[in-house]
Amino acid sequence: MSQNAQSAEVIVIGAGMGGLACAARLARAGVNTLLLEQDRRVGGTAGGFFRSGFSFPTGPVGVTGPDYIDSVLKDCGARELPEWARSHFRLVTEGLNLVISQPLEHLASELIRLFPAEARGIELLTEGLLKSVRTLRVGQTPEAEILGGGSAEAHVRKFLRDERLVRLFASQGTESPSSSWPVMIRMWDFLSESGIWYPSCGVHGLPLVLKEAFRGHGGRLVTGQRVQQILINHGRVQGVLVTDGELVTAPIVVSNADYLKTIDELLPPDGLPKAFRGNIGRRSLSGTVLSVSLGLNRPVPPIGEWPEPNLLYSSKTSGKHEPWFERLDQPPTFDSDEVWIHRPSVHDPGLAPPGKEVVVLRVNASYETFERFRGRKRAHTGDYYPFKKELGERLVARASDLLPELGDAVEYMDVATPLTFEFWGHRTRGSVAGWAWTDTSLEDLSAPPVEGLFIVGLCSYSQLFRGGMGTSLHSGLQVASRILSKRLPQP
Ligand SMILES: Cc1cc2nc3c(=O)[nH]c(=O)nc-3n(C[C@H](O)[C@H](O)[C@H](O)COP(=O)(O)OP(=O)(O)OC[C@H]3O[C@@H](n4cnc5c(N)ncnc54)[C@H](O)[C@@H]3O)c2cc1C
Secondary structure, three states, X not given: OOHHHOEOOEEEEOOOHHHHHHHHHHHHOOOOEEEEEOOOOOOHHHOEEEEOOEEEEOOOOOEEOHHHHHHHHHHOOOOOOOOEEEOOEEEEEOOEEEEOOOOHHHHHHHHHHHOHHHHHHHHHHHHHHHHHHHHHOOOOOOOHHHHOOOEHHHHHHOOOOXXXXXXXXXXXXXXXOOOEHHHHHHHHHHHHHOOEEEEOOOHHHHHHHHHHHHHHOOOEEEEOOOEEEEEEEOOEEEEEEEOOOOEEEOOEXXXXXXXXXXXXXXXXXXXXXXXXXXXXXXXXXXXXXXXXXXXXXXXXXXXXXXXXXXEEEOOOOOOOOOOHHHOOOOOOOOOOOOEEEEOHHXXXXXXXXXXXXEEEEEEEEXXXXXXXXXXXXXXXXXXXXXXXXXXXXXXXXXXXXXOOOHHHHEEEEEEEOHHHHHHOOOOHHHOOOOEOOOOXXXXXXXXXXXXXXXXXXXXXXXXXXXXXXXXXHHHHHHHHHHHHHHOOOOO
């Protein structure tokens, strides 16, 4: 690290979306800000990776709230804003084939046509859902009780009987619901009302816009520099210790590292009051996924005329849902799972060389299934690689039900497992979507009780109330505002 990096007014650990937004906003206000990122590239889980001429997203393939994201980019001093394209989702399963990202009233009409016996329940549920969406819109306090609190499944079952409808309204798909109803209300707002969108710079281009804004305002970014410890003395932040043992002092440290890693690994064991640790300890994390990125030697059309770039496919919905990772005594067929097929090249042909296409397949996964492959000396044991390759091929075979030419068109395949999201995404147990979606209230967790310490990113709120990217960005800007409001005017 360079000599002039040894002190700063604010140190930000991690250049994910939350860290970048916070750092860029502070730099724009003239704060001497040092951003330390352990990877060689910025963006964290919102970045991209490049292989064999193809460009793949590591995480999001679409985001919610483009107006909000534009306003964050502007606040951070970005010079150019992206154009946005709406990204729709089609659900294809036993007896159902419909666009679920259309406005709720349209979706309800289509469902009433398909399930006339459930018409009254669909009408009442949709009416209440729309009312709640308006109540919960960003900036308003969520009141779980007013909204019908509790689990999404329990709420939806008050109105509907058909299992496909229950799962659709309570999980936005075909799998067993697990979210709270307040979280699901937001998810319907994102999916169907305000929409999911794709930026012209690509999702992985958004962190680069923030990086340029940060550096353009004099911010110092050091990549390839891991923070080992946050130093605390008498309840106050002193600075950080980086991997090569160097001490960098600052009165304020903002961590964009994974929330649990921040409190369990970066802070000293007695760094936080017990009550705060207890509050965090009772929370569980959201789940994880298996993600297969494919570089295709030609674009492959789906069966039927489906222009939507996102397909949710499940070959069966009736009967018991048994996720693939609960049946590992037999080779997985994914026949009981919902497979998400994303075709980002529809929005962004530049992701693939001319005449080729990028497709991403995802399915829910369990961390426990992969934990046994963690090696003692190496990151993974040898049998991990054949296992994940087999999973990739089998998932391609399942997706070929909808994209029959897929298998023959695969030129490049990368399989990311929960261990990939743990090792490369730096997220505890490979969790991809913040805290578990069972919470019914919205809590701000970005200011732990240590003077000068803040935590931004995916887990800095108890719910993803602006979606994943939006919540991370929001936390970064909010923490920057708090820091700026306490800062003495500079000479
Ligand atoms: C598969 C997947 C799909 C997703 N889909 C969506 C979606 O559709 N829509 C959506 O909005 N969101 C989605 N998300 C979530 C989205 O990626 C996140 O909300 C957002 O990018 C997370 O930002 P963050 O600020 O929490 O930082 P992170 O992405 O977690 O980045 C943290 C950064 O900190 C760095 N770091 C950590 N520890 C240290 C250390 N000790 N020293 C230095 N640097 C450190 C890391 O290297 C990393 O760069 C998805 C995520 C995944 C993984």
